Amino acid sequence: MTTPESKKPTPDHARNLFAAHGLKLTHQRLEIYSELTAACDHPCAETVWRRVRERVPTISLDTVYRTLAVLREHGLAARVPMDGDTARFDGDISPHHHLACECCGRIDDLPISEFDPAALQESVAGWGRVRDAQVVIRGICCRCLESGAGDRGLADGEPAPVPGESAKIQ
Protein backbone atom coordinates (compact mmCIF):
# COMPACT_ATOMS: atom_id res chain seq x y z
CA MET A 1 0.00 0.00 0.00
CA THR A 2 1.56 3.20 -1.14
CA THR A 3 -0.87 5.49 0.64
CA PRO A 4 -3.57 5.20 3.26
CA GLU A 5 -6.78 4.03 1.67
CA SER A 6 -9.91 4.95 3.53
CA LYS A 7 -13.24 4.88 1.69
CA LYS A 8 -14.83 1.50 1.19
CA PRO A 9 -13.60 -0.18 -1.97
CA THR A 10 -16.00 -1.18 -4.69
CA PRO A 11 -16.77 -4.90 -4.39
CA ASP A 12 -18.60 -6.16 -7.44
CA HIS A 13 -21.35 -3.57 -7.52
CA ALA A 14 -19.08 -2.23 -10.24
CA ARG A 15 -20.39 -5.06 -12.37
CA ASN A 16 -23.90 -3.63 -12.37
CA LEU A 17 -22.66 -0.08 -12.66
CA PHE A 18 -20.57 -0.84 -15.72
CA ALA A 19 -23.35 -2.85 -17.30
CA ALA A 20 -25.75 0.03 -16.76
CA HIS A 21 -23.41 2.19 -18.80
CA GLY A 22 -22.92 -0.39 -21.51
CA LEU A 23 -19.29 -0.88 -20.54
CA LYS A 24 -17.52 -4.20 -20.58
CA LEU A 25 -16.25 -5.14 -17.19
CA THR A 26 -12.69 -6.25 -17.75
CA HIS A 27 -10.20 -7.33 -15.14
CA GLN A 28 -8.20 -4.15 -15.78
CA ARG A 29 -11.16 -1.79 -15.54
CA LEU A 30 -12.33 -3.36 -12.33
CA GLU A 31 -8.93 -2.91 -10.73
CA ILE A 32 -8.56 0.66 -11.95
CA TYR A 33 -12.02 1.61 -10.79
CA SER A 34 -11.54 -0.07 -7.40
CA GLU A 35 -8.19 1.58 -6.90
CA LEU A 36 -9.55 5.00 -7.79
CA THR A 37 -12.61 4.83 -5.56
CA ALA A 38 -10.53 3.48 -2.70
CA ALA A 39 -7.85 6.16 -3.02
CA CYS A 40 -8.19 9.38 -1.09
CA ASP A 41 -5.23 11.24 -2.51
CA HIS A 42 -6.58 12.08 -5.96
CA PRO A 43 -3.90 10.16 -7.87
CA CYS A 44 -2.58 10.95 -11.32
CA ALA A 45 -2.79 8.35 -14.08
CA GLU A 46 0.70 7.08 -13.49
CA THR A 47 0.10 6.61 -9.79
CA VAL A 48 -3.06 4.61 -10.47
CA TRP A 49 -1.01 2.56 -12.90
CA ARG A 50 1.75 1.87 -10.38
CA ARG A 51 -0.78 0.75 -7.77
CA VAL A 52 -2.84 -1.42 -10.07
CA ARG A 53 0.29 -3.04 -11.45
CA GLU A 54 0.86 -4.64 -8.09
CA ARG A 55 -2.16 -6.80 -8.79
CA VAL A 56 -2.13 -6.79 -12.59
CA PRO A 57 1.57 -6.68 -13.58
CA THR A 58 0.81 -6.69 -17.28
CA ILE A 59 -1.49 -3.70 -17.39
CA SER A 60 -0.26 -0.87 -19.60
CA LEU A 61 -0.24 2.82 -18.78
CA ASP A 62 -2.33 3.76 -21.77
CA THR A 63 -5.06 1.38 -20.69
CA VAL A 64 -5.16 3.35 -17.46
CA TYR A 65 -5.40 6.61 -19.40
CA ARG A 66 -8.11 5.19 -21.64
CA THR A 67 -10.08 3.77 -18.74
CA LEU A 68 -9.90 6.98 -16.75
CA ALA A 69 -11.17 8.83 -19.82
CA VAL A 70 -14.05 6.39 -20.19
CA LEU A 71 -14.95 6.65 -16.52
CA ARG A 72 -15.02 10.43 -16.85
CA GLU A 73 -17.15 10.33 -19.96
CA HIS A 74 -19.67 8.24 -18.05
CA GLY A 75 -19.56 10.40 -14.97
CA LEU A 76 -18.03 7.65 -12.85
CA ALA A 77 -14.91 9.64 -12.11
CA ALA A 78 -13.79 13.25 -12.33
CA ARG A 79 -10.71 15.29 -12.87
CA VAL A 80 -9.79 17.69 -10.08
CA PRO A 81 -9.81 21.30 -11.26
CA MET A 82 -6.26 22.28 -10.40
CA ASP A 83 -3.31 23.94 -12.07
CA GLY A 84 -0.60 21.29 -11.95
CA ASP A 85 1.04 19.78 -14.98
CA THR A 86 -0.41 16.33 -14.44
CA ALA A 87 -4.10 15.45 -14.36
CA ARG A 88 -5.39 14.29 -10.99
CA PHE A 89 -8.41 12.03 -10.74
CA ASP A 90 -11.17 11.59 -8.21
CA GLY A 91 -13.32 8.50 -7.81
CA ASP A 92 -15.68 10.38 -5.54
CA ILE A 93 -18.17 12.09 -7.81
CA SER A 94 -20.35 13.52 -5.06
CA PRO A 95 -20.07 17.30 -4.80
CA HIS A 96 -17.23 18.34 -2.55
CA HIS A 97 -14.33 20.79 -2.36
CA HIS A 98 -10.57 20.57 -2.67
CA LEU A 99 -7.45 21.75 -0.96
CA ALA A 100 -4.09 21.56 -2.71
CA CYS A 101 -0.51 22.09 -1.61
CA GLU A 102 1.45 24.03 -4.23
CA CYS A 103 4.64 22.70 -2.73
CA CYS A 104 4.32 18.90 -2.53
CA GLY A 105 1.34 18.50 -4.83
CA ARG A 106 -0.91 16.72 -2.37
CA ILE A 107 -4.63 17.26 -2.83
CA ASP A 108 -7.12 16.68 -0.06
CA ASP A 109 -10.88 16.90 0.21
CA LEU A 110 -12.06 20.02 1.98
CA PRO A 111 -14.83 19.18 4.46
CA ILE A 112 -16.90 22.33 4.69
CA SER A 113 -20.58 23.09 4.58
CA GLU A 114 -20.31 26.86 4.57
CA PHE A 115 -20.50 26.97 0.83
CA ASP A 116 -23.68 25.99 -0.93
CA PRO A 117 -23.44 25.82 -4.72
CA ALA A 118 -27.17 26.34 -4.97
CA ALA A 119 -26.74 29.84 -3.60
CA LEU A 120 -25.23 31.06 -6.84
CA GLN A 121 -27.73 29.48 -9.18
CA GLU A 122 -29.12 32.81 -10.26
CA SER A 123 -25.70 34.35 -10.62
CA VAL A 124 -24.87 31.74 -13.23
CA ALA A 125 -28.35 31.51 -14.70
CA GLY A 126 -27.61 33.24 -17.98
CA TRP A 127 -24.24 31.65 -18.49
CA GLY A 128 -25.29 28.12 -19.34
CA ARG A 129 -25.62 24.74 -17.67
CA VAL A 130 -23.61 24.09 -14.53
CA ARG A 131 -22.14 20.63 -14.24
CA ASP A 132 -20.02 21.13 -11.17
CA ALA A 133 -19.33 23.86 -8.63
CA GLN A 134 -16.69 23.61 -5.95
CA VAL A 135 -14.33 25.60 -3.81
CA VAL A 136 -10.68 25.20 -4.68
CA ILE A 137 -8.04 26.26 -2.21
CA ARG A 138 -4.33 26.48 -2.97
CA GLY A 139 -1.64 26.98 -0.40
CA ILE A 140 1.18 25.28 1.47
CA CYS A 141 0.32 22.33 3.69
CA CYS A 142 1.66 22.21 7.25
CA ARG A 143 4.04 19.38 6.44
CA CYS A 144 5.78 21.53 3.84
CA LEU A 145 5.73 24.55 6.13
CA GLU A 146 7.42 22.55 8.88
CA SER A 147 10.03 21.06 6.60
CA GLY A 148 10.75 24.50 5.24
CA ALA A 149 10.04 23.22 1.75
CA GLY A 150 7.40 25.89 1.34
CA ASP A 151 9.83 28.75 1.77
CA ARG A 152 10.23 29.55 -1.90
CA GLY A 153 6.47 29.32 -2.11
CA LEU A 154 5.22 29.14 -5.71
CA ALA A 155 5.33 26.17 -8.04
CA ASP A 156 2.47 23.83 -8.76
CA GLY A 157 1.86 20.30 -9.85
CA GLU A 158 4.50 18.14 -8.23
CA PRO A 159 7.34 20.60 -7.48
CA ALA A 160 9.97 20.97 -4.79
CA PRO A 161 11.28 17.88 -3.02
CA VAL A 162 9.99 17.43 0.49
CA PRO A 163 12.55 16.09 2.97
CA GLY A 164 11.45 12.72 4.23
CA GLU A 165 8.81 12.42 1.57
CA SER A 166 8.86 10.77 -1.83
CA ALA A 167 6.72 13.52 -3.34
CA LYS A 168 7.21 14.07 -7.06
CA ILE A 169 4.33 11.95 -8.30
CA GLN A 170 1.02 11.55 -6.54
Add this chain to the structure above:
Amino acid sequence: MTTPESKKPTPDHARNLFAAHGLKLTHQRLEIYSELTAACDHPCAETVWRRVRERVPTISLDTVYRTLAVLREHGLAARVPMDGDTARFDGDISPHHHLACECCGRIDDLPISEFDPAALQESVAGWGRVRDAQVVIRGICCRCLESGAGDRGLADGEPAPVPGESAKIQ
Protein backbone atom coordinates in the same frame (compact mmCIF):
# COMPACT_ATOMS: atom_id res chain seq x y z
CA MET B 1 -7.76 42.50 -31.84
CA THR B 2 -8.44 38.86 -31.45
CA THR B 3 -10.80 39.16 -28.53
CA PRO B 4 -12.64 41.89 -26.68
CA GLU B 5 -10.30 43.57 -24.25
CA SER B 6 -12.00 45.31 -21.37
CA LYS B 7 -9.96 46.10 -18.27
CA LYS B 8 -7.67 49.09 -18.49
CA PRO B 9 -4.29 48.19 -19.91
CA THR B 10 -1.12 48.79 -17.98
CA PRO B 11 0.48 52.07 -19.10
CA ASP B 12 3.97 52.39 -17.72
CA HIS B 13 3.16 51.83 -14.08
CA ALA B 14 4.58 48.47 -15.00
CA ARG B 15 7.95 50.15 -14.94
CA ASN B 16 7.69 50.81 -11.21
CA LEU B 17 6.08 47.48 -10.53
CA PHE B 18 8.83 45.53 -12.24
CA ALA B 19 11.51 47.63 -10.58
CA ALA B 20 9.95 46.96 -7.20
CA HIS B 21 10.36 43.27 -7.87
CA GLY B 22 13.89 43.60 -9.16
CA LEU B 23 12.85 42.60 -12.65
CA LYS B 24 14.30 44.10 -15.80
CA LEU B 25 11.65 45.81 -17.85
CA THR B 26 12.24 44.63 -21.38
CA HIS B 27 10.17 45.43 -24.42
CA GLN B 28 8.91 41.85 -24.49
CA ARG B 29 7.96 41.69 -20.83
CA LEU B 30 6.08 44.95 -21.04
CA GLU B 31 4.05 43.73 -23.99
CA ILE B 32 3.34 40.37 -22.40
CA TYR B 33 2.30 41.92 -19.13
CA SER B 34 0.13 44.52 -20.84
CA GLU B 35 -1.53 41.92 -23.02
CA LEU B 36 -2.23 39.68 -20.03
CA THR B 37 -3.70 42.37 -17.82
CA ALA B 38 -5.78 43.70 -20.68
CA ALA B 39 -7.15 40.29 -21.64
CA CYS B 40 -10.34 39.06 -20.06
CA ASP B 41 -10.39 35.58 -21.50
CA HIS B 42 -7.64 33.97 -19.42
CA PRO B 43 -5.41 33.11 -22.39
CA CYS B 44 -2.98 30.25 -22.65
CA ALA B 45 0.70 30.92 -23.33
CA GLU B 46 0.37 30.41 -27.05
CA THR B 47 -2.53 32.83 -27.30
CA VAL B 48 -0.58 35.50 -25.45
CA TRP B 49 2.26 34.82 -27.84
CA ARG B 50 0.07 35.19 -30.94
CA ARG B 51 -1.31 38.48 -29.67
CA VAL B 52 1.99 39.97 -28.61
CA ARG B 53 3.56 38.94 -31.90
CA GLU B 54 1.35 41.44 -33.68
CA ARG B 55 3.40 44.16 -32.02
CA VAL B 56 6.67 42.31 -31.49
CA PRO B 57 7.00 39.93 -34.47
CA THR B 58 10.32 38.55 -33.29
CA ILE B 59 9.26 37.44 -29.81
CA SER B 60 9.64 33.73 -29.18
CA LEU B 61 7.14 31.44 -27.53
CA ASP B 62 9.54 30.34 -24.85
CA THR B 63 10.11 33.93 -23.80
CA VAL B 64 6.37 34.09 -23.23
CA TYR B 65 6.49 30.92 -21.17
CA ARG B 66 9.46 32.20 -19.18
CA THR B 67 7.90 35.58 -18.61
CA LEU B 68 4.60 34.10 -17.49
CA ALA B 69 6.52 31.91 -15.04
CA VAL B 70 8.38 34.93 -13.69
CA LEU B 71 5.20 36.93 -13.32
CA ARG B 72 3.65 34.07 -11.38
CA GLU B 73 6.68 33.70 -9.14
CA HIS B 74 6.36 37.36 -8.25
CA GLY B 75 2.62 37.20 -7.75
CA LEU B 76 1.93 39.48 -10.72
CA ALA B 77 -0.08 36.84 -12.54
CA ALA B 78 -1.79 33.58 -11.72
CA ARG B 79 -2.71 30.32 -13.30
CA VAL B 80 -6.40 29.48 -13.33
CA PRO B 81 -7.13 26.29 -11.38
CA MET B 82 -8.81 24.26 -14.09
CA ASP B 83 -8.58 20.82 -15.62
CA GLY B 84 -7.75 21.49 -19.24
CA ASP B 85 -4.61 20.31 -20.95
CA THR B 86 -3.19 23.77 -21.44
CA ALA B 87 -2.34 26.26 -18.70
CA ARG B 88 -4.53 29.34 -18.64
CA PHE B 89 -3.26 32.60 -17.18
CA ASP B 90 -4.87 35.49 -15.38
CA GLY B 91 -3.45 38.99 -15.10
CA ASP B 92 -6.02 39.86 -12.45
CA ILE B 93 -4.57 38.74 -9.16
CA SER B 94 -7.35 40.10 -6.97
CA PRO B 95 -9.43 37.33 -5.41
CA HIS B 96 -12.26 36.27 -7.67
CA HIS B 97 -13.99 33.17 -9.01
CA HIS B 98 -14.11 31.34 -12.32
CA LEU B 99 -16.57 29.79 -14.68
CA ALA B 100 -15.40 27.42 -17.42
CA CYS B 101 -17.08 25.84 -20.40
CA GLU B 102 -16.02 22.21 -20.78
CA CYS B 103 -17.08 22.33 -24.40
CA CYS B 104 -15.35 25.34 -25.97
CA GLY B 105 -12.78 25.97 -23.29
CA ARG B 106 -13.74 29.55 -22.55
CA ILE B 107 -13.12 30.75 -19.02
CA ASP B 108 -14.92 33.74 -17.55
CA ASP B 109 -14.75 35.54 -14.25
CA LEU B 110 -17.65 34.71 -11.96
CA PRO B 111 -19.04 37.85 -10.33
CA ILE B 112 -20.49 36.70 -7.04
CA SER B 113 -20.27 37.90 -3.49
CA GLU B 114 -22.14 35.03 -1.87
CA PHE B 115 -18.93 33.23 -1.14
CA ASP B 116 -16.52 34.63 1.39
CA PRO B 117 -13.20 32.76 1.62
CA ALA B 118 -12.72 34.11 5.13
CA ALA B 119 -15.68 32.03 6.29
CA LEU B 120 -13.69 28.83 6.03
CA GLN B 121 -10.56 30.04 7.75
CA GLU B 122 -11.09 27.78 10.72
CA SER B 123 -11.99 24.83 8.54
CA VAL B 124 -8.57 25.05 6.96
CA ALA B 125 -6.72 26.18 10.05
CA GLY B 126 -4.84 22.99 10.73
CA TRP B 127 -4.07 22.26 7.11
CA GLY B 128 -1.47 24.93 6.42
CA ARG B 129 -1.21 28.36 4.86
CA VAL B 130 -3.87 29.39 2.35
CA ARG B 131 -2.63 31.33 -0.64
CA ASP B 132 -5.79 31.42 -2.67
CA ALA B 133 -9.41 30.32 -2.31
CA GLN B 134 -11.95 30.52 -5.07
CA VAL B 135 -15.09 28.97 -6.47
CA VAL B 136 -14.62 27.05 -9.69
CA ILE B 137 -17.61 26.19 -11.79
CA ARG B 138 -17.55 23.86 -14.78
CA GLY B 139 -20.35 23.42 -17.22
CA ILE B 140 -21.51 24.19 -20.75
CA CYS B 141 -21.90 27.82 -21.77
CA CYS B 142 -25.08 28.97 -23.48
CA ARG B 143 -23.33 29.45 -26.80
CA CYS B 144 -22.35 25.80 -26.87
CA LEU B 145 -25.79 24.72 -25.68
CA GLU B 146 -27.42 26.66 -28.51
CA SER B 147 -25.06 25.38 -31.15
CA GLY B 148 -25.64 21.84 -29.91
CA ALA B 149 -21.91 21.46 -29.41
CA GLY B 150 -22.52 20.62 -25.80
CA ASP B 151 -24.59 17.55 -26.56
CA ARG B 152 -21.85 15.03 -25.97
CA GLY B 153 -21.09 16.93 -22.80
CA LEU B 154 -17.73 15.93 -21.33
CA ALA B 155 -14.26 16.89 -22.53
CA ASP B 156 -12.16 19.65 -21.08
CA GLY B 157 -9.42 22.01 -22.10
CA GLU B 158 -10.09 23.01 -25.69
CA PRO B 159 -12.30 20.20 -27.02
CA ALA B 160 -15.15 19.94 -29.51
CA PRO B 161 -15.38 22.41 -32.39
CA VAL B 162 -18.05 25.06 -31.97
CA PRO B 163 -19.86 25.97 -35.20
CA GLY B 164 -19.21 29.59 -36.01
CA GLU B 165 -16.39 29.81 -33.51
CA SER B 166 -12.68 29.36 -33.90
CA ALA B 167 -12.37 27.68 -30.51
CA LYS B 168 -9.48 25.22 -30.19
CA ILE B 169 -7.00 27.58 -28.55
CA GLN B 170 -7.88 30.30 -26.11
Add this chain to the structure above:
DNA sequence: TTCGGTGCAAATTATTTGCATCTGG
Protein backbone atom coordinates in the same frame (compact mmCIF):
# COMPACT_ATOMS: atom_id res chain seq x y z
C1' DT C 1 -19.00 -14.86 -33.00
C1' DT C 2 -18.33 -10.03 -32.56
C1' DC C 3 -17.21 -5.63 -31.16
C1' DG C 4 -15.17 -3.30 -27.73
C1' DG C 5 -10.83 -3.46 -24.93
C1' DT C 6 -5.87 -4.15 -24.43
C1' DG C 7 -0.78 -3.87 -25.08
C1' DC C 8 2.96 -2.11 -27.54
C1' DA C 9 5.22 1.35 -29.90
C1' DA C 10 5.19 5.50 -32.28
C1' DA C 11 3.21 10.12 -32.50
C1' DT C 12 1.47 14.56 -30.52
C1' DT C 13 1.23 18.40 -27.64
C1' DA C 14 2.53 21.36 -24.04
C1' DT C 15 6.32 23.12 -21.64
C1' DT C 16 11.27 23.32 -20.38
C1' DT C 17 16.17 23.83 -20.96
C1' DG C 18 21.17 24.55 -22.88
C1' DC C 19 23.72 27.93 -24.97
C1' DA C 20 25.48 31.92 -27.36
C1' DT C 21 24.15 36.62 -27.92
C1' DC C 22 22.15 40.86 -26.48
C1' DT C 23 20.75 44.68 -23.40
C1' DG C 24 18.64 47.26 -19.39
C1' DG C 25 20.27 49.43 -15.26
Add this chain to the structure above:
DNA sequence: CCAGATGCAAATAATTTGCACCGAA
Protein backbone atom coordinates in the same frame (compact mmCIF):
# COMPACT_ATOMS: atom_id res chain seq x y z
C1' DC D 1 30.25 46.62 -17.79
C1' DC D 2 27.40 42.45 -16.45
C1' DA D 3 23.90 39.75 -14.52
C1' DG D 4 19.86 38.77 -16.24
C1' DA D 5 16.87 38.28 -20.59
C1' DT D 6 16.10 36.55 -25.24
C1' DG D 7 15.89 33.51 -29.44
C1' DC D 8 16.72 29.25 -31.42
C1' DA D 9 16.76 24.52 -31.33
C1' DA D 10 16.82 20.37 -28.96
C1' DA D 11 15.04 17.91 -24.92
C1' DT D 12 11.29 16.45 -21.62
C1' DA D 13 7.06 14.96 -19.86
C1' DA D 14 2.31 13.96 -20.20
C1' DT D 15 -1.14 12.10 -22.91
C1' DT D 16 -2.94 10.21 -27.32
C1' DT D 17 -3.28 7.19 -31.24
C1' DG D 18 -2.61 3.31 -34.92
C1' DC D 19 -2.83 -1.40 -35.24
C1' DA D 20 -3.12 -6.35 -34.52
C1' DC D 21 -4.61 -9.55 -31.10
C1' DC D 22 -7.69 -10.94 -27.33
C1' DG D 23 -11.67 -11.76 -24.44
C1' DA D 24 -16.40 -10.44 -22.35
C1' DA D 25 -21.13 -10.71 -23.54
